[in-house]
Amino acid sequence: MPQTSPAPTSYSFLGPAGTFTEAALAQVPEAAGKTWRAVNNVGEALTDVVSGRSVAAMIAIENSVDGGVTATQDALANVPNLRIIGEYLVPVSFDLVARHGTTLADVHTVNAHPVAYAQCRAWLDAAVPGHGHIPASSNVAAAAALLENDQADAAIAPPGILKHHDLAVLATNIGDNPNAVTRFVLVASTSELPAPTGADKTSLLVELPEDHSGALLEMLEQFATRGVNLSLIQSRPIGDELGRYRFVIDADGHILDERMADALLGLRRFSPNVTFLGSYPRADKRLIEFTDRYDDGIFIEARDWLRALIGQDPA
Numbered sequence: 001m002p003q004t005s006p007a008p009t010s011y012s013f014l015g016p017a018g019t020f021t022e023a024a025l026a027q028v029p030e031a032a033g034k035t036w037r038a039v040n041n042v043g044e045a046l047t048d049v050v051s052g053r054s055v056a057a058m059i060a061i062e063n064s065v066d067g068g069v070t071a072t073q074d075a076l077a078n079v080p081n082l083r084i085i086g087e088y089l090v091p092v093s094f095d096l097v098a099r100h101g102t103t104l105a106d107v108h109t110v111n112a113h114p115v116a117y118a119q120c121r122a123w124l125d126a127a128v129p130g131h132g133h134i135p136a137s138s139n140v141a142a143a144a145a146l147l148e149n150d151q152a153d154a155a156i157a158p159p160g161i162l163k164h165h166d167l168a169v170l171a172t173n174i175g176d177n178p179n180a181v182t183r184f185v186l187v188a189s190t191s192e193l194p195a196p197t198g199a200d201k202t203s204l205l206v207e208l209p210e211d212h213s214g215a216l217l218e219m220l221e222q223f224a225t226r227g228v229n230l231s232l233i234q235s236r237p238i239g240d241e242l243g244r245y246r247f248v249i250d251a252d253g254h255i256l257d258e259r260m261a262d263a264l265l266g267l268r269r270f271s272p273n274v275t276f277l278g279s280y281p282r283a284d285k286r287l288i289e290f291t292d293r294y295d296d297g298i299f300i301e302a303r304d305w306l307r308a309l310i311g312q313d314p315a
Contacts, residue, residue, distance in 0.1 A: 009034045009035060009055060010034060010035035010036065010037050010048075010053065010054045010055065011025055011028070011031045011034055011035070011036050011037065011054055011055060011056055011057065011058065012036075012037045012038075012039050012044070012045040012048040012049065012053070012054040012056075012057040012058070013025045013036060013037070013038060013039070013045065013057065013058045013059075014038075014039060014040075014041070014042070014045065014058075014059070014060070014138055015037075015038020015039060015040070015138065015140070016038050016138070016140050016141065016144065016164075017038060017140070017164060018140045018158060018160060018161060018163065018164045019138050019139060019140050019158065020060070020090050020092060020139070020158060020182055020184075021058050021059070021060060021138075021184060022036070022038075023090050024058050024060075024088040024090050024182075024184035025058040025186075027088045028058070028086070028088070028186060031056075034055075037053070037054055039057075040137055041071070041137065042059050042071050042072050042075045043075055045057035045058075045059055045187075046059075046075055046076075046079045046082065046187065047079075049082065049187060049188060049189050050079060050081070050082070050189060052189075055188060056085065056186050056187060056188040057186070057187050057188075058088070058184055058185075058186055058187075059072050059075075059184065059185060059187060060072060060182055060183070060184050061073070061087075061183055061184065061185045062182070062183040062232065063092070063115060063119075063180065063181070063182045063183070064177075064179065064180055064181045064182070064183075065118075065119050065176075065177050065180050066115055066118055066119065067234065068232065068234045068248060069115070070236065073234070073236050073248045074236060076187075076205070076275075076277060077205050077236070077246060077275065081189055082187050082188070082189060082277070083187065083188055083189070083190050083191070083192075083277065083278040084185045084186070084187055084203050084277050084278035084280055085186050085187070085188050085190065085194060085278060085280055086185065086186040086194070086280050086281065086283075087183060087184065087185050087186070087201065087280060087281075087282065087283045088183075088184045088185075088186070088283050089181050089182070089183055089184075089283045089284065090181065090182050090184060091180070091181055092119070092175065092180040092181060092182050093158075093159055093172075093173050093175055093178075093180070094116055094119065094120055094139070094156050094157065094158065094159075094173070094174050094175045095156075095157055095158070095159055095161065095169050095170075095171065095172045095173070095174065096110075096120075096154050096155070096156060096157075096169070096170045096171040096174050097143050097146070097154065097155055097157045097161055097162075097165075097167040097168065097169050097170065098146065098153060098154040098155070098167065098168055098170050099146055099147070099167065099168070100166070100167070100168045101168075102153060102154065102168065102170070103170070104127060104128070104170050104171065106153055107128050107131065107153040107154040107170070108128070108130075108131055108132065108153055109131060109132040109133070109134060109151065109152045109153050109154075110124065110128065110131055110132070110133055110134070110152055110153070110154050110155060110156060111134050111136050111142035111143070111145050111146065111151075111152040111154070111155035111156070112133060112134075112135070112136060112139070112142050112155060112156035113135070113136050113137070113138055113139050113141075113142060113156070114135050116139050116142075116156045117133055117135075117156060119175050119176055119177065119180060120156055120174050120175055120176060121176065122176040123171075123174040123175070123176055124174070127171070127174075128154075134151055134152050136155070139155075139156060139157050139158050139161075140157065140158065140161065140164065140165075142155040142156060142157060143155045143157040143161050143164075143165050143167060144164075144165055146165075146167060147165060147166070147167070154170060155167075156174070159172070183283070185203075185280075193254075193255065193256070193278075193279055194279065194280050194281060196254040196256050196257065196279075197254075197281045197285075198287050198288065199281060199282045199284075199285045199286055199287045199288060200252075200253055200254035200257075200279055200280065200281055200282060200288065201231065201250055201251070201252065201253075201279070201280060201281075201282050202250070202251045202252075202253060202254060202255055202260055202276075202278070202279040203248075203249070203250050203251075203277035203278055203279075203280075204248075204249045204250075204251065204264075204267070204274060204275065204276060204277060205246050205247070205248060205249070205273075205274070205275035205277065206219060206246065206247045206249060206267060206271050206273075206274050206275075207238065207244075207245075207246045207247075207271055207272055207273040207274075208245070208247075208271065209270065209271055209272050211243060211244075216247075218270060219247070219267070219270060219271065220233075222263050222266035222267045222270060223251060223263050225266075226259040226260070226262050226263040226266070226294060227259050227290045227291060227293070227294030228251050228252060228253055228259055228260055228263050228290075228294075229251070229252040229288075229290075230249060230250065230251050230252070231250045231251070231252055232248065232249065232250035233247055233248070233249050233250075234247065234248045235247055235248075236248060246273075251263070252288045253279075253288050253290075254279040255276070255279040256279070257296065258295075258296040258298075258299035258300060259290065259294045259296070259299065260279075262299055264276070
């Protein structure tokens, strides 16, 4: 009999070791003891999943300070047949690190991931006025670059960076918001749905059918009239022409909830392109609240009533 290749057991994450993405992956029980592949960007992580190199990839999708991670949103819109199967929250804090012998007064240029830089900008403007910024692919890469070249004097890095690189910490907790949290999602190439838990989230990409007054309201009504709350809605350019946008949506509930399923049917009738990114348990485990008139039984009874009117037996 022909031999078959073993199923992939590796997980991809934005590297190198020590990033917040790695901390998110550490929360996945199934990933324990498996191979973790450090990649350079979201596109590479998703390519690993599509090609079968990895069983899943951990990617950042939203930050409590800066909102949605646009690189991730755009990548999910352009890579088909992917599903979000879980979400994970990581509290975010930052340190300023430098080569040994450097003082804060010596700092004129800072290496930093753009998102981290934005979250530390007020502190940097006060402590290092007039500084320059060199973008880095990750916070750990920003720190590592200090040991590779002298283009920057310091870097924004995650706590614990000294476990990976021989540097000095000039300041700790330099983030402007002490409550900052980054939301990560685990993405796989699968059609299987995690079972509903009552504390779920559904992610979608929705295009408007045409640009006219009230079009966005018509889309939002598909959720509002079914009692489905939205926890995220963000527009992103489709890219085929100026003024065309898709909407990145996180809705409270699971596709197997009757109210969510009915909302998706309405969206499908309304929009020329709806991409279902997945239904999965919320990281905060907060139960979804809704009024009794949107209970599953109400939708089921309404369908049975209609079937009886047209002479069909209720399902």
